[in-house]
Amino acid sequence: MVVKNIFGAVLFLAIVILLSSGYAFGYQITYIPQVVSVNSSFIMIVDPGPQQTPVRITWALYNGGLANVGLFPLISGRGVCYFSNTDINATCGPSPLMNEGKNTFLFHIVTPGNEENETEVINAGSIKISLENVQRYENVVYMYVTIPHYVTVDMLTYTVYRDDLSIYAANRQLYYDVKNGWYEGNITLNPGTYYFGFVAKKGTEFGGDLLRVTIPAEEFVTIESDKNEYYLGESIGISGRASSDINAKLLFPNGSVALRLEAKIDENKNFNIEIPTNPMWPEGDYKIIVDEPLEKELSLKLKRLIEITPAFVKAEVKRYDNFSYTISIHANAAVNISKVEIEGNEGVMFDLSNNFIDEGEDVSLFLYVENVTSDIEGVIVINTNFSVNFSIPLTISVEVVSCPPCPVCNQTSQLVSCERCIEVSPKILTAECIKNEDILFSIRITNNLDTTVSGFSYEVIDSGTADNYMEELDEFGLISFDPDLGEITLDAGEQESVTLRIKPPSEGTYKGIIKISGANGYDYVSLYLECFKNISEEIESVKDEILLLGSSSAYQKISDKLDNAINALEAGNYRLAWDSVKEAKAMKDMIEVGEENKSKEEGEGFDIGYVIAILLIIVILAAFLYTRYSKARVKEEEIEGFENF
Known part of the structure; x- marks a missing residue:
């Protein structure tokens, strides 16, 4: 009877635990x-x-x-x-x-x-x-x-x-890496949202944690422009759809970077970019290169709407003299000049011979200042019906007499003052460069006068819109010409090829103008540089560090990124090289573990599934023993009754 009560108590206890x-x-x-x-x-x-x-x-x-x-x-x-x-x-x-x-x-x-x-x-x-x-x-x-x-x-x-909590992969084993101290x-x-459930056991101790991971949908980019040809100075309209935000760049016809572009996508994955262009940029075939989320390329043609001669107005007059000047405007397409104004100085009067210019025709813009008493500076702004605006710097200086008249002075004063007497080409120089390394440009100086010109000189004018100042390059002797400009003598109609050497000391952009003068003539060259640090040693350092990853599955992808960086560096594409190194370092950092994690103390645990399984076994065993006991007890009572009979 005592045994029966014990079995009954066990059975009851198991049922109570299951109920709870x-x-x-x-x-x-x-x-x-x-x-x-x-x-x-x-x-x-x-x-x-x-x-x-x-x-x-x-x-x-x-x-x-x-x-x-x-x-x-x-x-x-x-x-x-x-x-x-x-x-x-x-x-x-x-x-x-x-x-x-x-x-x-x-x-x-x-x-x-x-x-x-x-x-x-x-x-x-x-x-x-x-x-x-x-x-x-x-x-x-x-x-x-x-x-x-x-x-x-x-x-x-x-x-x-999976996101609906159904199992995608069950009880996968993680393996311990002795060298790195991690599993x-x-x-x-495939794209979607997943939950990773981790379970650890050590003896009777255990623990668990959960991590939500989203795999983005397949990356895509579509891009188009609102037209195929634009005028320099006009904004380029770009639109499209993408799986994530856009990183891109606009390239000059020579392949150097004109602008860096970014765009956010909206809730429908659409994006729009308005890209401003500069009327002074070179004509030709431009490209928009999308880098992220996928590589994509779009070609555009940019051409000049009007040609303004000269591009800069700079003159010197005697005090109290009148000043007059004529600017020629040539139209490459039928255009209407909607507005002309002089910003910065109201004393300059002007007259435009005709507001409408047919394709291939010229008009004249006359400038006039009466009784000049002091220096005049301003900007001539020409607006067109194409929403393309042109700016012409204007500087009128009052002559400073430093010596009495003499034969030499009289002879010099007879020279004609003009900007195109000296011509420099090309007009725009752009490049990516490495700081503290020489970058070379080849320029050509032409003497358009009918007399010999010598004693050339240059002046650096900074735009004030870049990361670094171009004047500093000149102050520290980081701009030079070979041969030296002061040693060049050009006969009438003669030209000379000169090497311009620049050694930028800082990372970032440089932007401005180099003015080259000779006799009474001068011309300008626009310069834009984007400089990066030398990452050769950094590439080698990352290559050495990823060797420590051993058989890590990420090793090959990081190595490929570094190879891309090396190839880009050798090709002079320093922006791409720098971006590739950053991506490689990010991937490397992703798999590095901070040692501080190993000093933290946490946790404890155990599996309720084991308890339930054991309880079910107890219930079955108790039922089986109880049945056996009941049958044996009935048989014993029958034998006792037979004996008593």
Whole structure:
């Protein structure tokens, strides 16, 4: 009888424990991952069963952890709560499990025909799993997982769940890398949102954590312009669609960079870019190169709407003299000059011979100043019906007499003053460069006078719109000409090729004008430089560092990026080289683990599935023994009755 009572007590105890786990009431609780650690991320699912569609499910934690209450979001007839201290997408806020060991949840489940209060005990484990270095590159998730305090464990696995919480890959093993002190693995996924559930066990201790990972949809870019040809000075209209924000550049006809471009996509993946152009840029075939999210190329033709001669007005007059000047405007297309104004000086009068210019025709802009008493500076602004505006710098200086008349002075004063007497080509010089390294340009100086010209000189004029000042290049002797300009003598109609040598000392942009003068003539060359630091040593350093990655699956991709950087560097495409090195370093940093993670102490845990399995075995065993005992007892009573008979 005593044995029977023991079996009955065991059976009753097993049933009570099962009931407290929620199985006797027709609802089921599931955890993702199967076990959790203190303050770890996890998903809790309460399923009342197919016959019990819930109206509302609330939870409260009243024993251990953070005392808190909340409401389960209902998804497909189930209550689904995502807790996380690190993910803003968590639907139920931070993890309420702040204490190790048992934490008791109270559930209030309301269905159309019933209302129940149930409890659930969850153990928060002691093993902390560090997921700081689980990173995505393209559609591959690289896992470099550390276990602070414990360092190594008996087992570390991960399961990948889809966005609907169905299993994509179950119980994948991560393998320990002794050299780096982490567990590593990787998996390739299609676009979508996934949950990675990690479970670690060491002896009787355990822990779990969850990480949400999104693989973006396939990258794409479409790009088009509102027309194929533009006039210099006109804005280029670009539009298209892309999977992410746009990074691009506009290239001059010689392949150097004119502008860096960025654009944000809207909620429909559309983008628009308005690209300003400069009327002084060279004519020719330009290209827009999209670098991100995918490489794409668009070709455009830019041509000059009108040609203004001269491009700059600079003259010297005697005090109290009148000043007059004529500017010639040639039209390459039928154009209407809608407005002319002089900015910065109201004392200059002007007259335009005709506002409308037919294709191939010329008009004249007459300038006049009466009784000049002081220096005059301003800008002549010419507006057209194409929304293309032209600016002509104007400088009129009052002559300063420094010596009495003499034969030499009289002879010099007879020379005709003109800008095109001396002509310099090309007019625009652009390049990418390396700081502290020479960059060479070949320019040609032509004497258009009918007399010999010698004693050439130059002047550097900064634009004031770049990162660095061009005047500093001249002040520190970083601009030179070979042969020296002062040694050049050009007969009438003769020309000379000269090498312009520049050694920029700083990273960033330089922008301005170099004025070359000889006798009473002069001409200008526009200069734009974008300089970078020399990254050759940096490339070699990263190549040495990635050797330490050993068999890491990311090694080849990083190495390819470095090869791209080397090729770009050799080709003089320093921007591309610098971008490739930055991408390689970012990929390398992604898989490096800070040593500080190894000194942290966290966590504890255990698997409720094992408990349930053991309880089921106890129930079956108890039922079996109880049946055997009952049959034996009946047989014994029958024998005793027969003997008494």
